[in-house]
Amino acid sequence: MKMQDAFRKGGTLFTTLALAFTLTTALKAQDIQVQNLSSGTTLSYPVVLLTGEVSQSAINHPSLVTSEQMTWVERAKCDRQYSLRVTNLSSKLPSRTYQTTMFRGEFKALVELVPGANRLRFEAGNKTNEITLHYQRIASNLKVRLVYITDKTGNTRYDSQFEADPQDYSSRIDTAAKLMQTFLAERMYTLGYGRKTFGLELDPKGKVVVHTIRLPHTAAHLNRCNKNELWTLCNAAVQKQLGGKDYKNLVITAFSRYDTVNKRPLAHTALGGMSTGVISNLGMCSWPRHIGDVARAFSDTTPICEGKVYNDSSYRNTLWGLAATTIGAGIHELGHAFGLDHSSDPHCIMSRGFDAFHRAFMVDDAPSDRNWVTIHFSEAENVTIQSGAAHLLASNPWLKTQELSRYARRSGTALAW
Template identity: 40%
Template sequence: MLAAALALWGSAAPSDGGGEIVFTNYADGMVVRHVAPLVRGTLGDRSLAQVTFTNESSNRPSRSVVGPARDGRFVVLCELVPGENRLILQAGQKRRTLRLVYHPQTNPRFIRVAYLTDRTGATDFQTPLADDPQDYRGKLDTAMKLMQTFTAERMRDLGFGRVTFNLELDDQGRVVVHTLRGPLSADEYHRMDGDELWEHAHGLLKEVRPRLESRWLVIPAFTRWDPKTRKALAHTALGGGDLALFGGGDLFAWPDRLSDVHRAFANERRVDPALFFSDSVGRHTFWAVASTTMGAALHEIGHTLDLPHSRDPFGIMTRGHDYFNRVFTLIEPPHAGRPTPYAFADDEVARWSPPSAGWLAAHRFLAMDTRQWKDGGGLQARCDRGKNAIVIDAPNGLAAIVFCAGGHAQQLVAAPECKTRPTEMAVGLDRLVDVRAKDPRLRLIDAQGLSVTVDLDVAVGRRFVRKWNLARTTSPWVRHDAFPAVDAGRLEAIVASARAGAMHEAQSGLVDLLAVMPPVTREDTAAYAVRVIRCDRPRTLTLRTGSDDAIRVWLNGKVVMAELALRPAQVDQDKAEIELTPGENVLVVECCQAGGGWGFYLRLEDEKGRPLALGDDGRLTPVADR
């Protein structure tokens, strides 16, 4: 898929005249759903260093934009007005007309932006420019449009079409910038850490949050670089839930309007990191600061759209945001660590990596138009051991499957086209790039934008004890503030009852007692599961459990864990050390049920924290690589 994207990046569309100017990514009369298309093309005159793009249908400040040209290629932004736009590209003595029709999105879900001040309401940001106009509204308007354009163009490059998020625009086409006045002084904000700032800003948003669903980018005005401590005060980069918070310490480098974008990304002026915040990975130039920080703000917005980090070095959800500028340029200027310009390759440009793009394409925030969404539909997955596969049931149609490990999106497993979205799909475990990695998961999203995450460790169950002898004997559990009475004689009877029956194998890491217990014993009841562990020597292990509801565990007749709780089961809710003796060790689990779900997780770790498998013969072995 990435190779196809790179091919699209440089491919040429058929020309309809105009001499030596060819538009390669837009065709005449095309309908556009975002306000600032990025137009690419080729020129017959390879000596030209710039082109001018003028929207004759507009009277807005960015009516004319000058963009770079190099070696017969050009890239230039334009700002559209609703309806048909007549655009004239001037390249030397050559002119070429392009008509684009702008239909604004009707999606009621917006990415909104707010500027957060201290209690004085001061909107000034720190800057090395003596004559800085402090136009924070213009900078945030421009940045948001660039992020929208970046998303549209890079999604198109991956074959998903120019889907992108909606922006809140006024009747002049400007992004609405909400100004939030906080209740604290700048000094008080400077003493906050990133988490505290995020929580504080999130609370303030409750006062202005529209009834319709939104995601917010909030930029604090009071971020400051302290030359004495060489630290950025009130700076953070945190995104999640409905809030992306990013410090405003580098706004001075952001362009004020779309017509300044190409110039901003060519600005070689140095930033003195001893005096000002230079969030630029050591490049210390205006263009690099602008690239890293606008890209990083988009990275945090990505988190609000449920995107995890990526492994792609040029993906926005890793450090690809450092190369945000390259989408809008043809060559990169010098910086503090490189004295010469850099002609980057097509695959060295910031992008949404395929796992991120596949997810975004199905997200409700990128739906472009109003839709009647359906909530619910039973998106779920199960392990089919015979097929060595995860079988996904998606009644609404499956839109994307993303494999994650270690908290990072690593693989777009599938992204069926809209017309062929299946309601069931089997994904072989051997298709996944690194299922041996830590914390492997499948993230699923359906055609209604509903999603679930499948913990493969749990679904496959390799790290859990899944086989148990279940006792026919149960105990009433009417008083939920105490465990059932079980003395030594009753415990022996429970073990005997369990060992008399066949071994039950759970379908996942969760031993689902609702699936196996008789209907008459599904409320106010305690059930029992038994396993024998055989050892040749004394061993100290770690026992980890999770349960719905309460759980009590005996080892060789001694209680080693007891958690009296009414709760849903989660992996590793409880932990205890247990001592095994040579020979046969009897493990008994009591799982108490008040109502609703009923079951438990149990796994074992060796002395070094490595997971252990419990064989049918009762022997412990390290969990094998998948």
């Protein structure tokens, strides 16, 4: 063999080896694939939804998952055995780890970001992957403000079916508000408007500021008020005590109760308009306590104890159904505060589509009295914003593009859009 041929053969061999190495690396990287965000992206809101797929080989159970002999009930049980864990290695928050179930390798996961670089580690079966996202808080004058409003005694308790409920209303409101913000960003992105959402008031630790204020009325007086009167009292108190034209307000009534004797809610409203949406605290015991708790809360099949709490779960009669409906009511009323009307699309947040608010963050519906087994829903059945409403929101001054440009990231300056 001539030296030239030997070099040529060697070169071919090297090219083949390099190609094989590249292919192996590519295949390895695709075992856990995030599909909606690229590593290196900078966002200016704190909770990010990551959607993607884990390859069947990575979950190491292809025969069971694809078997034609399996009934769909068995398949649903089998699919739920596979979980995905995402850890924010840069965070020390209680929400640093997020564990959720997958459906045939599809996943949705939430990560609470800390300012700066966030190294996110994904684990599924025996596979891992890492991406980095950046979070840069941006000062904006137009925000959504969260208000917990009590009767004249200042009592902040919410009804609960748990003896040892921590009554941590501010953490649950913090979580619910961030879910609404993230839902809007991701849905607007899906609808082609980029990640546009509202800003929240955050304290130095990144928690949503929950303004706890009092009405000058007794619980007995508030129980006699109708829904419109409650909205009027709450809106007036917020404007008088907190003021500010730069805010849309989501107010949660702390004094709402379930009358277990007469089986009816007291001082309960869900109304929105002008700059204020009002919902009640009935259902708060089912809300996630922090972002790491969301998948658990939205799949909690514990039956609602109707002797203790108001069953506002859209006939699902489970705590996950209660969480979905009552947090979903919040984004619906906030939608009114942003000027949106009701929608004819059954999956829109501005119709009863808000009952399926959990679907934004989950790949299936956990069992309930409306579905006795786990149900996988299609993207067309996911909770959404009807196109006309999304078009209106896109030009709403309270919604800003929250995915920063390279220029903004490099310069590090506070930008106002």
